[in-house]
Amino acid sequence: MIASAAILQRGAPGREACATTERRILPAVRPFAKCGVFAYSPYTPAGASGSRRLGRAVLFAADVIDLHSHVLSGIDDGPKTIDGSLDIARAAKDGGTTTLLATPHVSSRYPNDAATIARLVSELSARLDAEGIALEVRPGAEIAITRVAELDADELRSLSLGGGPWLLVEPPFTPIASGVDAIVHDLLRREHRVLLAHPERSPAFQRDPEMLVGLVRAGVLTSITAGSFTGQFGNTARRFAQTLLEHGLVHNVASDAHDHLRRPPKLAQALGLAGPPELGEWLVREVPAAILAGREIPARPLARARASRLPWRRSA
Secondary structure (H helix, E strand, O other), X not given: OEEEEEEEEEOXXXXXXXXXXXXXXXXXXXXXXXXOOEXXXXXXXXXXXXXXXXXXXXXXXXXEEEOOEOOOOOOOOOOOOHHHHHXXXXXXXXXXXXXXXXXXXXXXXOOOOHHHHHHHHHHHHHHHHHHOOOOEEXXXXXXXOOOHXXXXXXXXXXOOHHHOOEEEEEOOOOOOOOOHHHHHHHHHHOOOEEEEEOHHHOHHHHHOHXXXXXXXXXXXXXXXXXXXXXXXXXXXXXXXXXXXXXOOOOOEEEOOEOOOOOOXXXXXXXXXXXXXXXXXXXHHHHHHHHHHHOOOOOOOOOOOOOOOOOOOOOOO
């Protein structure tokens, strides 16, 4: 079936124009509403679980900056070979991603270093050029919070996202995480900026969400895994992610891709569940661009966060 699809086209600085073109889309999808970086349908496609509540589904995205992926081969639990890396890159490009951050684990299990990551990014970029895959890959790292104290100042700076001031820090997957807030505050004191990877999947934050609220108030940003919104990591992570989003505690959505099939670099379905186009643009383009450039984080689109009491707070 051919359906009309709205696709973002670059216009003058600060302006966006949507053009309509014919493109193969999911069957049973009817004509589109307006678009930003995303093409939305005002109807629910068959089988699009969860999108009926919102009355629309994202079909594809454009100009996306994905801040979290395990695209480098042979370095952690991502692809084993560079062919697997190329599969991820193709899937990312097809999903509308133009810039992909390579953020392998830096942990006790995967004691990677900035020099190795930079070399592998260079090698992958050369292969992408040779294969004609128009995707920019930039270096970064997902630094386990338990590993932070073992890294010297120069190495920490070299592990930043795209060479900017932000570190992608992975919280623990344990119910109790004593010292997490102290470690993060120490990074802030040392003039690092902190982006927390998938806090919605951390049992410590699920158990003590006020700790996460306190870190956000101190200047920490959160990056939610796209699959959490679709239930890929269970109902607890899904509900927590949605609650954080509704209360303005989500600043970025990233794929955390590990392969091109089971955990692919796809964001569109999750963003369809996250809310309106202007919020999606902020989550996957405006905030990531500011992080990479070291600029001030742009204001969240207004009137999108609930003003009500957070659900885990008790009345005084």
